[in-house]
Amino acid sequence: MTVNLLDFDAKNLASFCVKIGEKPFRAKQLLRWIHQSGETDFASMSNLAKGLREKLSATAVVESPQVISEHVSADGTRKWLLDVGAGNGIETVFIPEPNRGTLCISSQVGCALECTFCSTGRQGFNRNLRVAEIIGQLWWANKVLGEVTNDEIASKPEYFVGEPRVVQSSGRSQTVSNVVMMGMGEPLANFENVATALDLMLDDNAYGLSRRRVTVSTSGLVPAMDRLRERCPVSLAVSLHAPNDELRDQLVPINKKYPIKQLLAACRRYLENAPRDFITFEYIMLAGVNDSVAQARELVKLVRETPCKFNLIPFNSFSNSGYERSSSAVTYRFRDVLMQAGLMTTVRKTRGDDIAAACGQLAGRVLNKTQRKSHVFIEAVR
Ligand code: SAH
Ligand code: SF4
Numbered sequence: 001m002t003v004n005l006l007d008f009d010a011k012n013l014a015s016f017c018v019k020i021g022e023k024p025f026r027a028k029q030l031l032r033w034i035h036q037s038g039e040t041d042f043a044s045m046s047n048l049a050k051g052l053r054e055k056l057s058a059t060a061v062v063e064s065p066q067v068i069s070e071h072v073s074a075d076g077t078r079k080w081l082l083d084v085g086a087g088n089g090i091e092t093v094f095i096p097e098p099n100r101g102t103l104c105i106s107s108q109v110g111c112a113l114e115c116t117f118c119s120t121g122r123q124g125f126n127r128n129l130r131v132a133e134i135i136g137q138l139w140w141a142n143k144v145l146g147e148v149t150n151d152e153i154a155s156k157p158e159y160f161v162g163e164p165r166v167v168q169s170s171g172r173s174q175t176v177s178n179v180v181m182m183g184m185g186e187p188l189a190n191f192e193n194v195a196t197a198l199d200l201m202l203d204d205n206a207y208g209l210s211r212r213r214v215t216v217s218t219s220g221l222v223p224a225m226d227r228l229r230e231r232c233p234v235s236l237a238v239s240l241h242a243p244n245d246e247l248r249d250q251l252v253p254i255n256k257k258y259p260i261k262q263l264l265a266a267c268r269r270y271l272e273n274a275p276r277d278f279i280t281f282e283y284i285m286l287a288g289v290n291d292s293v294a295q296a297r298e299l300v301k302l303v304r305e306t307p308c309k310f311n312l313i314p315f316n317s318f319s320n321s322g323y324e325r326s327s328s329a330v331t332y333r334f335r336d337v338l339m340q341a342g343l344m345t346t347v348r349k350t351r352g353d354d355i356a357a358a359c360g361q362l363a364g365r366v367l368n369k370t371q372r373k374s375h376v377f378i379e380a381v382r
Contacts, residue, residue: 002059002060002061003016003059003060003061004060004061004062004063004132005030005034005060005061005062006034006062006063006064006131006132006135006136006139007130007131007132008131009131009196009197009199009200009203010027010028010031010199010200010203010205010206011199012196013027013030013031014027016060017030020055020056020059021055022052022055026048026052028205029045029047029048030045030048031203031205031206032205032206033045033048034062034139034206035135035139035142035200035203035205035206035207036205036206038139038142038143038146039062040061040062040063042056042057042060043057063132063136064082064132064133064136064137064139064140065082065083065084065090065133065136065137065140066082066083067080067081067082067083067140068081068082068083068089069081071355071357072355073351073352073353073354073355073357074354075351075352075354076096077093077094077095077096077351077352077355077357078093078094078352078357079091079092079093079094079352079355079356079357079362080092080093080094080137080140080141081364081365082133082136082137082140084109084129084133086367087365087367088109088126088127088364088365088366088367089364089365090106090109090129090133090137090183090184090364091106091183091184091357091362091364092104092105092106092137092140092141092183093183093352093357093362094141094145094174094176095351095352096174100177100178101145101174101175101176101177101178102176102177102178102179102180103137103138103141103176103178103179103180104180104182104183105134105137105138105179105180105181105182105183106129106134106137106183106184106185106362106364107128107129107134107181107183107184107185107186107187107189107190107193107194108125108126108127108128108129108184108185108186108187108189108190109125109126109127109128109129109184109185109364109366110123110124110125110126110184110185110364110366111123111125111184111185111186111189112124112125112186112189113186113189113219113252113253113254114253115219115239115241115251115252115253116250116251116253116322116323117241117251117284117286117315117321117323119318119321119361119362120184120185120362120364122318123184123364123366124366125366126366126367128185128189128190128193129185129190129193130193131193131196131197131200134193134194134197135197135200135201137183138176138179138201138207141176142175142176142207145174145175145176146175176207177209177213178209178213178214178215179201179209179213179214179215180214180215180217180237181194181214181215181216181217182215182217182237182359183362184362184364186218186219186221187216187217187218188216188218188221188224188225188228189221189224191224191227191228194216195227195228195231195232198214198216198232198234199232201214202214202232202234210275211233211234211235211275212235212275212276213235214234214235215234215235215236215237215280216228216234216235216236216237217237217238217239217282218236218237218238218239219238219239219252219254220238220239220240220252220254220255220258220263220266221254221258222258222262222263222266225266225267225269225270226266226269226270228270229269229270229272229273229274230273233270233273233274233275234275235274235275235276235280236267236270236274236279236280237279237280237281237282237311238263238267238279238280238281238282239252239281239282239284240260240263240281240282240283240299241282241283241284241290242255242290242295243290243295243296243298243299243302244260244298244302245259245260247289247290248260251284251286251289251290260302264302264303264305264306267279267306267308268305268306268307271307277307278307278308278309278344279306279307279308279309280308280309280310280311281303281308281309281310281311282311282313283299283310283311283312283313284312284313284315285312285313285314285315285325285326285330285331285334286315286323286324286325286326287315287323287324287325287326287327287330288324289323291326291330291331291334292334293333293334293337295334296333296334296337296338297337299338300337300338300341300343303343308343309343309344309345309346310335310338310343310344310345310346311345311346311347311348312331312334312335312345312346312347312348313348313359314326314331314347314348314350316350316353316358316359316361318356318361331347332347335347
């Protein structure tokens with residue numbers, strides 16, 4: 001049976017090498033070819049022996065999900081719809097900024113958690129993504145973004161030693177410096193595959209990102225937060241969205257299983273191993289629902305013992321959402337209450353909303369949604 005080498009991190013690739021009768025150190029060379037050079041053709045992997053190249057061609061492939069469509073926002077944000085088979089599609093978003101490029105990656109086809117303000121949640125759940133489909137989003141983005149235009153080469157030839165990949169259209173060569181697991185799905189409900197993909201993101205022979213530059217965002221799956229702390233502690237963002245259980249139960253239904261007190265205790269435990277000394281709390285601003293001054297004060301009290309920063313997210317609408325975005329004045333008033341209490345607070349800039357690429361707008365294509373009520377995901381996070 002053919003295996004997809006994008007499914008393997010360094011450890012698994014070394015076992016695979018042994019299985020086909022090769023030395024485990026070949027994994028290092030293979031990782032570099034696959035992830036750093038973006039090579040899919042084993043015959044071109046020039047520092048591997050011919051025999052190994054032939055063996056690989058016969059038993060393995062390097063295959064990322066194929067792109068169905070690309071949209072580019074007026075602000076430069078790019079969104080790709082990727083085919084993951086059986087009619088399903090997932091979305092990946094690249095957000096360029098002057099000093100960094102952030103890739104927002106999906107972890108599941110849809111999401112089973114049904115947060116009421118989230119378009120992905122409304123789509124229902126189909127299945128977990130495989131490792132190749134998760135890391136494949138970064139693999140693909142790196143490949144496309146690493147291409148440069150003829151115009152750029154003409155204007156700065158000194159930058160381009162060797163043979164750059166060239167694209168004809170205008171555009172800029174950009175790279176991914178940061179990854180956020182904030183696309184479709186709940187990353188910690190697909191724990192093993194996400195953790196293996198994270199290993200690859202951090203591996204010096206693959207993407208070499210530091211733990212600070214890789215962020216997992218979770219709606220608060222407490223047992224899985226503890227597992228992540230042990231397995232691969234990257235930066236952690238937690239979708240809080242409400243100052244008390246009564247409201248959070250409504251907005252983020254998983255709160256009924258893991259209420260706020262347990263969630264905050266898990267956040268504090270996480271910080272023992274975290275690459276940063278704070279948790280980022282995401283807080284969506286919903287007009288008239290969770291955005292009052294009284295609620296801001298309640299929030300201040302709630303997080304008193306948890307080192308944290310706040311990121312206020314303006315609600316991004318989608319059809320029939322039933323919610324409205326808080327006004328800018330209300331959002332900044334809320335921020336000021338948190339700031340005056342000494343909590344570092346930023347308001348997230350909305351990017352790519354003209355192409356439905358902003359937070360919570362990713363819908364992809366999710367077929368066979370029948371698994372939404374499945375308890376499988378709850379089992380998976382135990
Ligand atoms: N499932 C994970 C990660 C994906 S969602 C989680 O819930 O954290 C990434 C972020 O987008 C979360 O903070 C989520 O609450 C937020 N979000 C969801 N729907 C949104 C919307 N309509 N507008 C703005 N942010 C939204
Ligand atoms: Fe799932 Fe996150 Fe959307 Fe909630 S906000 S439904 S956990 S993707």
